[in-house]
Amino acid sequence: MELKPEQLAARLESEPLRPAYLIAGAEPLRVLEAADAVRAAARAQGVAEREVFEAEGNQREPDWAALEASFNAPSLFASRRLVELRLPTGKPGKDGAAVIADFCTTPAADVTLLVTAGEWSKKHAGKWSEAIGRIGHVAVAWPIKPHELPEWIERRLRSHGLSAERDAVQLLADRVEGNLLAAAQEIEKLALLAGEDRTPLDVTRMQSLVADAARFDVFRLVDAAMNGQPLLVSRMLAGLRGEGIAVPALMGMVVMELQRAAALARVAAGGGNLAAEFKAQRIWDSKQSVYRRALQRHPAPRWEAFVGVAGKVDRMVKGREAGDPWLGLERLLLAVADPKAVRLLTAAAA
Structure with missing residues (x-):
């Protein structure tokens, strides 16, 4: 079953680490935070060793032979390992798909595989991603639609101990123009600027705090x-x-x-x-x-x-x-x- 990244994060808090995870999508913030949740769960469950595989230099793909060897090699420093595979295009190719599918057929007891991809659509899926889904979880960060953004912002505000009136939320949504990373940064700044005052933000106060944060706009630029x-x-x-x-x-x-x-x-x-x-x-x-x-x-x-x-x-x-x-x-x-x-x-x- 396909999950939302936020659903995956919730499951990680209540279930043992699974052998494999695939987190993909064009929303880099949601992909990153879901991957961070897997890493945090791994640390909490005693996984102390981490390896990362990705394309380097002029290579178009990761070193699949090295990845396969890592799956089959015993851990040197810990009883369990987190092996990360980064696929910016979401396409492992024929060789990579075979390595991933083979691992999922008989996953090593000391390895948890985390695959992240920056692009995803139904065309990207295949037997390799289905294999991950059978032994683990697949989470896809589909783009947040404009009408969904205010609700996403409200949840994000609550996670920082803040709340806001509907018009104030819409003001912030209009400001970030669909950029979730910018929205997350704005909310972090709002939490700092609001201080101990946790009364709901109205439009006037939101405008004032956002104006105080204008000096940060060079980063967004x-x-x-x-x-x-x-x-x-x-x-x-x-x-x-x-x-x-x-x-x-x-x-x-x-x-x-x-x-x-x-x-x-x-x-x-x-x-x-x-x-x-x-x-x-x-x-x-x-x-x-x-x-x-x-x-x-x-x-x-x-x-x-x-x-x-x-x-x-x-x-x-x-x-x-x-x-x-x-x-x-x-x-x-x-x-x-x-x-x-x-x-x-x-x-x-x-």
Whole structure:
């Protein structure tokens, strides 16, 4: 039976760990939190060893032979292990599907398999996912529909000890525009800003608290660019400019994120260990999928060029180079979000 990620989290609190789990879908926050729930349940039930398998460098798929060997090898440091398999495309291919199905036929007593996928549809399912469902659970994070978002926000508010009137909830839903990660971040900030006051939030107080949190919008702006959302980038830049935010307040985060992406792109292009570079750059698991999607849109040299353009915008801000820094920043972030917009940078240079 297919579960919602939230249903899986509830089951993990009341049942022993199963041999295998598949968590997939286009809502990265729900996938991440469900996977974290599996990890937490594993730790609570004495699973101390963890292995991660994913495509590295120029490889299109994980090392299936190494995964199969891990299934068959005894644990070195603990009696039980959590083996994680990350499939961004949701497609293990013929060899991978066979390895997963074979494991599910006779699962090793000391292994729990956790498969996560960033994409999912009925076309992705197959005998391998059905095999996981027979011995474990399959949880799919289907996109939250617009009419479902207010209810999702209300549940999230309650989990943080908050409540809000219906109009206030709708105001927050309109603000995040369907982005669950942004909604979760806003609610965390609301919990901090509300302090000990847990009276229900009305529209006026919600507007006030959201306005107090406006300084955090630079994070959402960069996320929108990295996530490939050019229309949201333009709207957010217009909003920030209207609120009187200055370009220098944005450039530090923009430059840092572009430098990170350029470093990751160099490692990926050279066939290096991307997982190690994520660790070196101190990029959390929850943000890695954002970078992976961004890296797929542009080759490594282009990320270096983006860093150079950011430097040019910074010089505009300081009056060392002619040009409108707001226009320069918008063109840069639109190019990051959409390869078609790279021509805007070329035209500006000409």
